[in-house]
Amino acid sequence: MTNAQVTPTRASPLRYPRFLRLWASQTAGAVADQVLPVALSLYVIGRGGGADAVAVILGGRAIALVVCLLVGGILADRVSRPRILMAADVMRAGVVGVALLSFDRLPLTALALVTALSGAAEALSRPAVRSLVPALLPAGLLERGNALVSVVQRSAMLIGALAGAALITGAGLRAALGLAGVMFALGAVFVLGIPDLASPTMQAGVLADAAEGLQAVRRRPWVLAVMAAVSVQLLAGTAPTLILLPLIAQDRLGGGLAYAVVLGCLAVGALPAIALASRWRPSRPGMVSMLALTAYALLPTSLAFALGLPLTAFCFALGGFAVELYFIYWLSALQRTIPAAVLGKALALDQLSAFALLPVGYALTGPAVAVLGAQGTLIAAAVLTAAACVLTLLVPGVSRFSDPPRRADGGLATAADVTGADSTSGW
Template identity: 70%
Template sequence: MPTTSSPPTCSPPAIPHPTTAPVPPGRGIHRRSAWPPAPTGHRPTPPPARSSSDEPDRPHRRPHRGARHRQPRGPARPRSRPGVRRRRAGHRPPPGAPHAMSAPTSPATAAAQKLSQHPRFLRVWASQSAGAVADQILPVAFALYAVQRGAGAGTIAVILAGRAIALVVCLLAGGILADRVSRPRILFTADLMRTAIVLGTLLALDDLPLAALGIVTALSGVAESLSRPAMRSLIPALLPAGLLERGNALMSAVQRSATLLGALAGAAIVTAIGIHAALGLAALLFATGALAVLGVRDVAAGDRPRTSVLADAAAGIATVRRRPWVAAVMAAVAVQLFAGTAPSLTLLPLIAADRLGGELAYGLVLAAAAAGALPAIALAGRWRPRRPGTVSMLALTTYAALPASLAFALPLPVTALCFALGGFVVEIYFISWLSALQREIPAEVLGKTLALDQLSAFALLPVGYALTGPAVAAFGIQPTLVAAAALTAAASAVTLLVPGVSTFSDPARAHAAGAPAGGADRSG
């Protein structure tokens, strides 16, 4: 039965390559053979198209990939395949042009994968960098100044506790404010407040008693309680979801680097020049941070609903209560700061002066903690463990190395190494935890939830400062630090018994997805 050619409008004729022999029906192109070019001025006649009855079960095979765009050498050229634009002789695409067969890349998609394409985030990052250095200079300078004037553990605890008390009292208010007011404006105001506080302290320092420095740290803590929730809730508004871990890691990296620099600078300046120079540098850095964030626009500032302050606080508390895994981690971190941080920071200046080498040793140990955080930031910014909660909470058990290293007469390098380990595990936990909250918590209550997270973390810290002195007087330094290390390790391990902690997500959602949820649904 003769075959009938299909109309050209329905099935375009297949044009064989000039160097390829005609293809028998039902056969693809497998090898090349000589085919003389057509005479000048004559267009080659295409072979008739195959009918569907020739070979209904075999799909049409495309020509060899290497021969797709090759042209004959004679003056006559066959017609191009439909839909393929023929390249002129000697014409090359401009540099950087996409390949003809490659899919176009959206500029917005490419930019979204680079932090350098988000200038508002970079300005906030620069502002927080300057403030982080100044934040670390203040406690180091005040603690060393108190030791120089003969203060004991009780006085140092009062000075350091002022900041913690202010954070406990004001963090929730800062979180509520972050969900109601432009967050860059909050950051600017907080840095401006701290600039004025430090300048006032610098002018009146010679007339202030040591206990009054606790008031200074408390006032600085009030400004910090405003900036912390605003900064952390602002990051999701400045970056796409795919860059949250990287943005949080970069923010933590610069803060830890600034902590390292601030601890060393504070100890060196107080030892070599005096506390007045250290306070002057801190005031200058706070002012620089305020100027860096000036003019940054919060795109979500006008879209947030207006509710009462009590309703905002209740919404944040209800958000945490609906997620037991969030409450469990908050409680564990509170115990860790109570048992691990408060005794270690209170007794470190005294132990450094007694057996580690003096004031510079104090700054070196604090700098080691910040230096240990840097490789953790690089790791946590790219590592995506299947169970981030398990990794984070098991890592936090080794935070007990801080009080344990001070409980025994370890040399300075070993003590610094233990503090570096503490900084490492804290960042492994913190970046995973913060990214999980930013994904799992609805945007309208994120600022309040982050404020509650900070509030719960610092809730027991003033109590730890207050109890360290009496505990040392009653039991001695070594028993107090050993008990603190044991409590620190146990607090993290126990949280893994709570459902959802192992994945840092709601267990029902993670089970439905078949893997730990990344937070695709952020319903309240």
């Protein structure tokens, strides 16, 4: 940890001015990040594109995240993190500005470059944001600080989704791109002048740097197990859901606005989870998180069985609740467990493991629909998502999101050992 001071959890992280500015910067960037994919997806569909065209738009961002996340993690441990955030926002504002001036002269598939370049900048900044939080706050405020960052990101997700859909419907793509560019620029302004209280480290080389982060993760099998489960969730659950949602929304949920409402409900559902996670400290946060995360299977299930807009929106809200509850406990556990010198790389590997298979999921959705049909694909997505989450609980350490204790003979305690030792303590 970069700041081991323990502060009462009732204190507000917003009392720390540097954290407040980071919080404002993330709010602006989150709005723009959501406006872009929603607006571009609806624009492509409006121009006659289908599932393949939407997959190209969304896949550009996913591929960029995979390619650039590890680079972002290495940079976060070697370069001033606030400078990385400012550069990423300036880059995204510039990309959107160029698109604003030229989108009407580009083929639809070329618009994937906008989401790809924006995703690359986002990938470079993600590890910097998450490793900067423990440098700006005392250890006792990590859950509340992470929760506050999440609440603005989720609220901005709702606002951005609705704004993107409304602007496409009422004013066109030019207005949506203009809003995104302004918000990215504001994000860069807010982060100006924030010092990085953790000293960046310079290692012997980039490959050695990456290997050090990988070693920190490999020493913790429970971390690898959770990363694997989330990878399956994104590959088999998120990818087909996001590809088929705008098409199903147009077909039977009410059109583009319904698409934005359903996406926005992910953010709405996250808000009570953020409030809960910032106050409740279960003794087994991993068990709570992974069991809750099985509710993400409701997203593809709701689309598979044509539940209608109200029930579909409710299922997405429950999925948003589950993901956010997991994420806050998980991120706080990594920030406490991973040494500060390699935290940025470890957080990048966490994100990389999650997103590495997402482009594969996008690519496989079309063939899966051709073989299984849309309903069959979504049912399979739900089953795989739930199973992956439950199976992680067999790995020692997952139930507590911490390194398991060692037996007297020096070996790691098994899941049965840990459960038996704590059977009277409850959650």
